[in-house]
Amino acid sequence: MTRNTNAPAEAGAPNDPLARGTEPSVAPLNGALWLVRHGFPVFPCDHPELNRCAGLHKTCDGSRGKHPAVAFTRAWTLDEAKVHETFARGLRNPAVAVGACSGPNGTRLLVVDSDRPGAIEDVAAAHGQEWPATMRVWTAKGHHDYVWAPAALQLGNGLGTLQGQFDGDVRAGNAYVIGPGALHASGVLYELDDPERPPVMAPHWLLDALVTRPAFAVRRTKWWDTTRPEGYDRVRGLVAFVLASPRGTRNNRLFWAACRAAEDAQEGREDARHALLEAAIEAGLSEREASATIRSAYNRTGATA
Numbered sequence: 001m002t003r004n005t006n007a008p009a010e011a012g013a014p015n016d017p018l019a020r021g022t023e024p025s026v027a028p029l030n031g032a033l034w035l036v037r038h039g040f041p042v043f044p045c046d047h048p049e050l051n052r053c054a055g056l057h058k059t060c061d062g063s064r065g066k067h068p069a070v071a072f073t074r075a076w077t078l079d080e081a082k083v084h085e086t087f088a089r090g091l092r093n094p095a096v097a098v099g100a101c102s103g104p105n106g107t108r109l110l111v112v113d114s115d116r117p118g119a120i121e122d123v124a125a126a127h128g129q130e131w132p133a134t135m136r137v138w139t140a141k142g143h144h145d146y147v148w149a150p151a152a153l154q155l156g157n158g159l160g161t162l163q164g165q166f167d168g169d170v171r172a173g174n175a176y177v178i179g180p181g182a183l184h185a186s187g188v189l190y191e192l193d194d195p196e197r198p199p200v201m202a203p204h205w206l207l208d209a210l211v212t213r214p215a216f217a218v219r220r221t222k223w224w225d226t227t228r229p230e231g232y233d234r235v236r237g238l239v240a241f242v243l244a245s246p247r248g249t250r251n252n253r254l255f256w257a258a259c260r261a262a263e264d265a266q267e268g269r270e271d272a273r274h275a276l277l278e279a280a281i282e283a284g285l286s287e288r289e290a291s292a293t294i295r296s297a298y299n300r301t302g303a304t305a
């Protein structure tokens with residue numbers, strides 16, 4: 001078992017059952033118990049250490065540890081005894097039935113799933129905002145941030161105008177997320193950042209973005225929706241990073257992304273330079289300026305552009 005090395009060091013008390021260093025075999029039970037005690041409806045998913053996927057599906061796509069073992073929109077529980085029964089042996093990953101979760105004053109749960117650490121903070125910064133401290137679960141690649149949203153908005157999994165800007169997804173309504181205490185197929189344990197920190201209300205700018213139809217959705221997604229070669233996630237991440245650049249940071253962020261792209265190209269992975277140039281122009285840089293920045297990043301890493 002390993003841990004997301006981007007997660008900050010453990011700050012909790014040493015006898016905290018959810019503290020880092022918890023035995024992986026009791027982590028699913030502890031995670032599930034924490035969830036139901038805090039009002040999050042829980043259900044079991046596959047666990048990567050089982051010989052076969054425990055998912056309900058007929059054919060498994062091989063992404064182990066994520067497939068619901070029950071019909072989760074109905075078969076979730078908030079009952080501790082049921083949780084002990086299901087998770088005592090540590091062979092099921094706990095997951096949260098997002099749509100079944102009720103928050104304060106009739107709010108509903110919204111989970112913001114960042115595919116890399118800090119992805120949602122970057123989007124907030126691009127909107128001139130600071131991402132609030134809220135309940136966070138570290139995942140294999142990034143983190144899940146839990147926030148409350150008004151029920152009237154009827155959010156789904158759509159990104160709205162964040163499409164192409166946010167390196168991640170949102171989960172609301174008829175959806176689920178893997179919970180703390182779950183083991184990812186890579187060996188990373190899903191862990192609460194701070195078990196004492198509850199979800200806060202979703203910021204208005206985020207809700208506005210999610211319910212607005214993306215005007216440039218087609219343009220913004222073309223780099224990764226037309227072809228999906230190996231390494232596309234990496235290119236997509238770099239492009240999203242450049243697209244989300246607030247004014248005054250665009251050149252620096254482009255330079256950083258181009259350095260990573262140059263390293264990738266040197267190591268034989270897909271070369272993102274053309275996608276980065278298009279993204280930089282879309283973010284508001286001139287073609288000349290953007291080309292020069294990309295060129296100097298490639299020169300710096302010893303590659304040629």
Ligand SMILES: [Zn+2]
Pocket residue numbers: 046053054055057059060061062063064067
């Ligand atoms: Zn499966």
